[in-house]
Amino acid sequence: MKRYIKQNTLALVAISLLAFSGCGEDRSHPKANNDNNNQPGNKIIYADPIAVIDINGTTNHLQKDINDTLTYRLDDTNTNNPFIVSGLRSQDMDENNQSIVSYDWNITSTFSAGCLDINNTGSVVRIKTCDEAFNDGDINITLTVTDDENKTASANKLIKTN
Secondary structure, eight states: OHHHHHHHHHHHHHHHHHHHHTTTSOOSSOOOOOTTTOOSSOOOOOOOOBOOOEEEOTTSEEEEEETTEEEEEOOTTOTTOOEEEEOTTOBOTTTTSOOEEEEEEEEEESSOTTOEEEEEOSSEEEEEEOGGGGSSEEEEEEEEEEETTSOEEEEEEEEEEO
């Protein structure tokens, strides 16, 4: 009989501990604190992504890099050299830095229409210029990245040619 009481007492203590410890409640994810139901907990906040533009002038010669304005002297021995523009270093700051879902490029210039030959492959763009680009001119590049939470970020670069 003592053994039966001892086992029941242990079982009752174990059940009480589980009941008061919150067993069964998912504590790995805090309850959302939204304005509709005033539940306790912290709201999950996703950080905005960061847009980064890298430019490789191939054999065009970089003369200056001041405040996101790049000045290049074009290689007059090879007019087929493109600028290779990349957004691959853009990051989604709230996860594994690999959740950029789209790269939207806006590339304009002071040259006549058709002077830029733009090959857009998503995260990388190749820009070839016509002979008119050997005169002074500008190529304005804007990149807008969107992450998997639909948050966006933009970056700008200006290429001056001479």
